Amino acid sequence: MKNITSFIALYLFFNLPICAACVAQMGSTLSALQQDETWGVNANCGEAERRPENNTLEASEAPVFSISVIPDSIFSLMQGKSYKKGARIMRDDLRYLRISHYDANGRVRVGEMICNKAIANDVISIFQELYKAKYPIERMELIDKYDADDEMSMRANNTSCFNYRVVEGTTSLSAHARGMAIDVNPFYNPYVHTLKGKRVIAPEGSAPYADRSKNFKYKIDTNDLAYKLFIKHGFRWGGSWRSSKDYQHFDKK
Numbered sequence: 301m302k303n304i305t306s307f308i309a310l311y312l313f314f315n316l317p318i319c320a321a322c323v324a325q326m327g328s329t330l331s332a333l334q335q336d337e338t339w340g341v342n343a344n345c346g347e348a349e350r351r352p353e354n355n356t357l358e359a360s361e362a363p364v365f366s367i368s369v370i371p372d373s374i375f376s377l378m379q380g381k382s383y384k385k386g387a388r389i390m391r392d393d394l395r396y397l398r399i400s401h402y403d404a405n406g407r408v409r410v411g412e413m414i415c416n417k418a419i420a421n422d423v424i425s426i427f428q429e430l431y432k433a434k435y436p437i438e439r440m441e442l443i444d445k446y447d448a449d450d451e452m453s454m455r456a457n458n459t460s461c462f463n464y465r466v467v468e469g470t471t472s473l474s475a476h477a478r479g480m481a482i483d484v485n486p487f488y489n490p491y492v493h494t495l496k497g498k499r500v501i502a503p504e505g506s507a508p509y510a511d512r513s514k515n516f517k518y519k520i521d522t523n524d525l526a527y528k529l530f531i532k533h534g535f536r537w538g539g540s541w542r543s544s545k546d547y548q549h550f551d552k553k
């Protein structure tokens with residue numbers, strides 16, 4: 301977004317509500333956007349709080365695509381879960397996103413995600429395009445809801461990003477630990493790798509979806525819109541790796 305016109309056009313395109321405070325702040329928000337500072341459609345209106353119980357939007361509500369610093373309430377629930385003691389990433393390097401998406405039943409939901417501020421604008425752009433295409437994302441909840449247990453999150457087919465953890469079966473920090481990787485619909489796009497000579501498919505129960513010659517809902521391949529958008533924004537896809545296949549995974553260096 302290079303100018304105020306395109307910023308307003310974005311609002312109008314998504315039929316977003318513009319409160320008086322937002323109008324007043326639009327100029328400063330625009331410059332904040334360009335400087336990769338804190339911003340957010342709702343954050344500007346002071347509405348960056350959670351909607352944990354019912355995150356389904358009513359038909360009359362406008363979609364939400366916002367970026368804000370991590371609110372205190374969210375940061376405190378991340379403690380000891382996705383944000384572990386000694387984590388070598390600063391809170392200020394991370395952002396809290398709220399993202400409207402269609403679920404498997406065609407209902408609009410507002411998801412939540414923590415990611416690195418370096419990719420926050422990319423992530424919003426990608427998920428705006430996915431929203432326009434009604435691309436199904438079964439759920440998008442903070443992984444803290446699963447006690448930051450990646451296996452549990454994957455089993456729930458939960459799309460997520462930041463989690464301060466190592467790569468499964470290794471001592472290396474994952475790109476998720478920097479908030480630079482996103483796993484999309486992971487149950488149907490499993491992680492297939494070799495551990496102590498054995499082929500492992502994670503999460504448990506996802507083996508039928510390791511056969512990529514089949515067609516099924518949520519499948520990511522090189523014809524898939526999510527794949528195309530992430531690649532366009534400079535991410536790489538785990539499904540292209542040689543030694544293992546992580547079909548759910550997109551990351552950026």
Ligand SMILES: [Zn+2]
Nearest residue numbers: 481482483549
């Ligand atoms: Zn991943």
